[in-house]
Amino acid sequence: MKAEDKHKFLKISQDIIQKIEAGDYLPGDKIPSENEIISNYRVSNTTARKALLEIETKGWARRIKGKGTFVLNRTQDRHLLRTLGSIGDTRIGFHEKLKAEGFEPRNIILEKTILNEGVSSEINGKHYIIEGPALLVRQLRCANDIVMKDETKYISLTLCPKINILPTDISYYKIYEQRYQLGQLHITQTLGTDIFKPDDPENNFESDVLIPVFILDSAVLTSNDKVVELERSYYRGDKYRFAIIAGNEL
Known part of the structure; x- marks a missing residue:
């Protein structure tokens, strides 16, 4: 050369x-x-x-x-940065994002079932409803065997038939776009905080001390506001930082 x-x-x-x-x-x-x-x-x-x-x-x-x-994630404390309102982040998916940052991802499925009666959630003061049937997936998301996120998703089986037969480490958002051709999607999200005690029934982070958590509620909607997905997830507050962008990016 x-x-x-x-x-x-x-x-x-x-x-x-x-x-x-x-x-x-x-x-x-x-x-x-x-x-x-x-x-x-x-x-x-x-x-x-x-x-x-x-x-x-x-x-x-x-x-x-x-x-x-x-x-790669080279930060000293190995915090993960996630951006609210980012279609790009959502499209990549949790599993793929961790691998890209140099972590070894693993999922622990706690529950995977079909709810015939559907489900609803209140986000930003508005009710979002998925008419049944809906797929419920609750799983722990791990990075290098540390539980980072306790994730619960509800997905419309009317809009996404047979999505229940797919693996749970996929980017569901990509599947909505590519397999089900749902068009231009948008997301509404809220972020809250809490403290989990070691004996809290909601605490799946295997921590024997008080642990701060971020609580993310979100809905994925079609262009005509049909609800594709509802999510409530708990993120380890000592492992995450969140950024916010104005509006949805494509």
Whole structure:
């Protein structure tokens, strides 16, 4: 490789690393692909590949075959950042997001059943209803064997027939879009807080001390406001940070 080419791939890798350090790319975000680097920096595919390898070798990102190269979580306390109102975050899904950040995800299914009578939830002072039948899935979401999230979802089997036969580590949002062709979806969410005691019946975080939790209530709606999904989830408050964006991003 010529010295000039070597300088180029180091310059590109440093440029992307600086953007990661500045927060332009967050843990779990995909950094520019080989083709995007070729286009953006006007370099050869060899130089682009070397730049990505340099970023990965220095521990800033990890390549997942067939998906891309993603920013690793290098924060000292290993907090996970999630963004309310972000369709992008929701579309990726919990399991895939953890893998992209360098964690080993695992699900523990507590309950999976069909509710013939349906279900309702109040979010932001408004009632949202899924007429039966609805799929109920409650599972613990783990990262490196630590329970991070206690998640309960209700999904319309009228809008999503036979979704109950699919595995639970998928991005349901992607399934709504791609398999069931539900069109442009939008989300309404609220975030609250609480403290769980070790003996609290709702506490599945295996903690023997008081633990702060975030409580997320959300509804996924079609363009004509049919309710596809309702969710109530508890997140470990000592493992998560939440950001908020104005409006839904596509």
